[in-house]
Amino acid sequence: MAHSYALHVSVEVPCLCCRAVQPFRFTSPSDQVVCAFCLNHLGATKAERRDTDHIAMWAELFADEVDAHQAFAADTRETIEANETHIRELTARVTELTNTIASEFAQSPSSETRAMLDSEVVKRADRATTLVNRRLDRAMAVIWHLDRLHHDDETRPGTCVCGIASARCAEQKMISVERSELLSWERKNIALHQHGERHALPSDHPALG
Numbered sequence: 001m002a003h004s005y006a007l008h009v010s011v012e013v014p015c016l017c018c019r020a021v022q023p024f025r026f027t028s029p030s031d032q033v034v035c036a037f038c039l040n041h042l043g044a045t046k047a048e049r050r051d052t053d054h055i056a057m058w059a060e061l062f063a064d065e066v067d068a069h070q071a072f073a074a075d076t077r078e079t080i081e082a083n084e085t086h087i088r089e090l091t092a093r094v095t096e097l098t099n100t101i102a103s104e105f106a107q108s109p110s111s112e113t114r115a116m117l118d119s120e121v122v123k124r125a126d127r128a129t130t131l132v133n134r135r136l137d138r139a140m141a142v143i144w145h146l147d148r149l150h151h152d153d154e155t156r157p158g159t160c161v162c163g164i165a166s167a168r169c170a171e172q173k174m175i176s177v178e179r180s181e182l183l184s185w186e187r188k189n190i191a192l193h194q195h196g197e198r199h200a201l202p203s204d205h206p207a208l209g
Contacts, residue, residue: 006026008025011024012024015038018035022035065162069149079139083136140181149171190207
């Protein structure tokens with residue numbers, strides 16, 4: 001059966017045998033859309049070997065995905081911890097600076113000086129708050145992506161969508177600590193988006209579709 005894929009260029013399309021997305025370079029519309037791995041599966045008498053090979057291949061692909069997810073989760077944990085530490089440091093610093101400057105200009109005899117300092121304190125506090133909020137938004141976006149990869153599978157109760165039991169999924173346990181904060185952050189940013197205001201939702205969030 002003829003295919004409609006582009007010729008003489010590298011494309012990635014699903015193999016008609018194993019259904020995995022594989023690289024192809026077609027030279028004719030009549031070329032078989034069957035990957036190199038599956039070429040020896042053609043023919044009605046090779047069904048048993050084909051199924052065995054496919055199971056092994058998909059098991060290997062699944063193992064690769066699990067490894068990738070675990071690496072992503074580890075990086076996410078490090079990012080979250082670093083962001084939380086920096087946020088605490090910035091918050092403490094803002095509080096310290098605000099209290100120090102407020103104490104100093106409260107003793108100033110000049111109302112003009114007091115007003116100038118007050119304005120500068122507000123500006124610095126606003127800038128620091130904006131920086132903290134942006135760091136928090138980035139951390140929550142990472143958690144949101146991780147939650148998309150690790151949450152309860154509605155079709156298989158007690159199982160994570162990554163394929164292992166929810167009770168044994170380390171990523172789910174990590175996310176559960178922040179889940180209420182994540183949902184609150186997500187609702188707030190969806191509302192901002194709906195009102196046409198600046199939001200921090202990831203570009204692939206369903207609400208932006």
